[in-house]
Amino acid sequence: MERWRALGLDTSSHADLLVRRLRHLADISPKDVDLIESLSERTEEIAAGTELIREGEALNSPHLLMAGWACRFRTLPDGRRQIFEFILPGDLYGLCLRPQAIALTTSLALTPVVVADAARLGEALTADAENHPGLTQACYATASLDEAYLLNQLMRVGRQTAYERTAHFILEIHQRLTLVGLASETTVAIPLTQEIMADALGLSVVHLNRTLQQLRRNELIEFKSGLVRLLQPGRLGEIAHFRTPKVTHAALAA
Amino acid sequence: MERWRALGLDTSSHADLLVRRLRHLADISPKDVDLIESLSERTEEIAAGTELIREGEALNSPHLLMAGWACRFRTLPDGRRQIFEFILPGDLYGLCLRPQAIALTTSLALTPVVVADAARLGEALTADAENHPGLTQACYATASLDEAYLLNQLMRVGRQTAYERTAHFILEIHQRLTLVGLASETTVAIPLTQEIMADALGLSVVHLNRTLQQLRRNELIEFKSGLVRLLQPGRLGEIAHFRTPKVTHAALAA
DNA sequence: CGTAAGCTTGACAATACTCAATCTCTGTGG
DNA sequence: CCACAGAGATTGAGTATTGTCAAGCTTACG
Numbered sequence: 001m002e003r004w005r006a007l008g009l010d011t012s013s014h015a016d017l018l019v020r021r022l023r024h025l026a027d028i029s030p031k032d033v034d035l036i037e038s039l040s041e042r043t044e045e046i047a048a049g050t051e052l053i054r055e056g057e058a059l060n061s062p063h064l065l066m067a068g069w070a071c072r073f074r075t076l077p078d079g080r081r082q083i084f085e086f087i088l089p090g091d092l093y094g095l096c097l098r099p100q101a102i103a104l105t106t107s108l109a110l111t112p113v114v115v116a117d118a119a120r121l122g123e124a125l126t127a128d129a130e131n132h133p134g135l136t137q138a139c140y141a142t143a144s145l146d147e148a149y150l151l152n153q154l155m156r157v158g159r160q161t162a163y164e165r166t167a168h169f170i171l172e173i174h175q176r177l178t179l180v181g182l183a184s185e186t187t188v189a190i191p192l193t194q195e196i197m198a199d200a201l202g203l204s205v206v207h208l209n210r211t212l213q214q215l216r217r218n219e220l221i222e223f224k225s226g227l228v229r230l231l232q233p234g235r236l237g238e239i240a241h242f243r244t245p246k247v248t249h250a251a252l253a254a
Numbered sequence: 255m256e257r258w259r260a261l262g263l264d265t266s267s268h269a270d271l272l273v274r275r276l277r278h279l280a281d282i283s284p285k286d287v288d289l290i291e292s293l294s295e296r297t298e299e300i301a302a303g304t305e306l307i308r309e310g311e312a313l314n315s316p317h318l319l320m321a322g323w324a325c326r327f328r329t330l331p332d333g334r335r336q337i338f339e340f341i342l343p344g345d346l347y348g349l350c351l352r353p354q355a356i357a358l359t360t361s362l363a364l365t366p367v368v369v370a371d372a373a374r375l376g377e378a379l380t381a382d383a384e385n386h387p388g389l390t391q392a393c394y395a396t397a398s399l400d401e402a403y404l405l406n407q408l409m410r411v412g413r414q415t416a417y418e419r420t421a422h423f424i425l426e427i428h429q430r431l432t433l434v435g436l437a438s439e440t441t442v443a444i445p446l447t448q449e450i451m452a453d454a455l456g457l458s459v460v461h462l463n464r465t466l467q468q469l470r471r472n473e474l475i476e477f478k479s480g481l482v483r484l485l486q487p488g489r490l491g492e493i494a495h496f497r498t499p500k501v502t503h504a505a506l507a508a
Numbered sequence: 509c510g511t512a513a514g515c516t517t518g519a520c521a522a523t524a525c526t527c528a529a530t531c532t533c534t535g536t537g538g
Numbered sequence: 539c540c541a542c543a544g545a546g547a548t549t550g551a552g553t554a555t556t557g558t559c560a561a562g563c564t565t566a567c568g
Contacts, residue, residue: 002566003514056500074409076495082412084405097351098394102501104402140352148358150404151338155328157412158336158456162556193514202412204557209516225565241330246310247356256534257546416524447546458525463548479533 003191003226004048004068004111014066015040015116017090017180022138024179025145025248032135035124039064039116046113053094053107062095062122068113069191072105073199083200085149086110086173090180095122097143111191141247148245149176157202160240162211165201168240170221170228175244186233191226257445257480258302258322258365268320269294269370271344271434276392278433279399279502286389289378293318293370300367307348307361316349316376322367323445326359327453337454339403340364340427344434349376351397365445395501402499403430411456414494416465419455422494424475424482429498440487445480 015037022028022036043066046052052063052070070087084105087093093107095118121135129136152172156165173190177183190197198208215221220236222229230236269291276282276290297320300306306317306324324341338359341347347361349372375389383390406426410419427444431437444451452462469475474490476483484490 058503074405076409076413080413082409084408098397100391100502101394101398102503104398104405104499104501137354140355143352144355144358150408151328151358154338154404154408154411155330155336157408159330159334195514205514206516206558207556210556213516245358247358248354249312249356449546459546460526460548461524464524467548 003193005189005191005226014089014114015064017066017182018064018092021090021180022135022142025141026138027134028138029132029134032124032132035120035132035135036064039118039121040066042117044115044117046109046115048109048111048113050109050113051106052109052113052115053103055103055106057103059094059096059101059103062118063093064116064118064121065089065091065093066114066116068109068111070107070109070113071196071200072107074105081199082202083196085146085153086200088173088176088180089182092118092121092139092142094118095125095139097125097140099126110196144247145245148247152245153200162201162203162207163214164240165203166197166208166211166215167220167236168242169197169201170230171233171236171240171242174228174230186230188228188230189226190223190228257447259443259445259480268343268368269318271320271436272318272346275344275434276389276396279395280392281388282392283386283388286378286386289374289386289389290318293372293375294320296371298369298371300363300369302363302365302367304363304367305360306363306367306369307357309357309360311357313348313350313355313357316372317347318370318372318375319343319345319347320368320370322363322365324361324363324367325450325454326361328359335453336456337450339400339407340454342427342430342434343436346372346375346393346396348372349379349393351379351394353380364450398501399499402501406499407454416455416457416461417468418494419457420451420462420465420469421474421490422496423451423455424484425487425491425494425496428482428484440484442482442484443480444477444482 019028019033019036048068053059055074065087067089069089070093071083072085072087073081073083075081087107094103124132125136125139149172152168156168160168170188170190174183174188177188182189194208194212195205198205201208203211212223216223220230220232220239222231236242273282273287273290307313309328319341321343323343324347325337326339326341327335327337329335341361348357378386379390379393403426406422410422414422424442424444428437428442431442436443448462448466449459452459455462457465466477470477473485474493475485490496
């Protein structure tokens, strides 16, 4: 699909996305870089709509999302769906630092995705952490970040208007993709249907559509075929009350 | 205050609440029970309205809430507040299994509380886990449960109506307090003002008030001076689409 | 070109919020 | 013991926000 154009499905070695992100969070040794790069030896392409992890499964096979988008969600019996968080290129999923944990949600590929088996990384973190201090610290910070995004999500959905909520969401995605180098200063690819975005933002499709139009009409964003341009990032940030999550005293200072 | 009647502030040794809860999650050795019991040697009474942890602080001093209620929240610049989760008697707070983590939210005492220093427990989990397998496993499960409650909260706020949301919330609190033995089959003390509940449920006070009245009018609950009686727990569960969180294959089977 | 999926629009209904007033407790001081 | 004050709960009226339904439109892709 046209919408999936900018996903970077063309090349298969995108382990550097994770490296780039972790470097924002701690000092990563060359050895750790090698470890991460080696993950791209065992990759797999998976079709959109595939469930990557099912709720209730044991969380014992960590993976790295190298390209494409996925999400964690749950549905009510009547079909209403809430998306809890998006899994973006360079994100780890199926990795839980608590042994024997169980998946609390289903994870779904929203676009075609490329995933890499990250078992070796998981082992490095659990069985061999002392030999990977930087990697360990960065992955801890990653977990904290994920929690921060979840809290942001709750804040949006619980206490922000549709307008603020949508602005905030776009800024968060932009920031997250910036960390892995997949967004420019004012541009970011968001290959989601409005239905999916609505399910994340706790809105109806129709209302999300109108909210996006309002953001366009107010010349805050452009949004066409999965590509968002931030026309007034500062103003957008004020409207959304956006703030950068702090997960480490040192990290993310910029 | 009348509302704080049923908090059990009268006696000071409530470490057994935590023991009771952890026993639902793993086998706790007598040694671990002693460890937990010993926490009640260093307790502190703290007034309602006190901040227990401030956002941005290092998470390095775990505590056990022995009596009273607290919550984690964040506010928008204009004062809108979202409560993310409640900290109930028998809950640990300020404990993060990731070293060097930073508090992502402020924690606030909503009632007078009694807290115990749980540093010894924190050490047992981090530095001496191999000698406390059951305790460790139970605390991991606790962390998973907390995450499950957060996801429930997001589900409620994002995709449920005020009516369903309120029913679901009451059932969740009832279940959580049942795990520590502070609720009867059909009765539970919820010492919150409607304003606080509204901030948790993402509703206005007025609307929450009307929603509670609707639940009363439909003879699903009684709610007077902080005491809730579930008149039709089954029916309430259907309305709320309530389900018990599964965090371990074994645990919480009942 | 035709066909879906996704997007947009209009009209209307339901849900939820705001404002402002009143009522009801509970604790306090006289 | 009673009056009072303040916090919290409740009510009514009016409004704003968001959802639903149904139809048309656009776009990507076979």
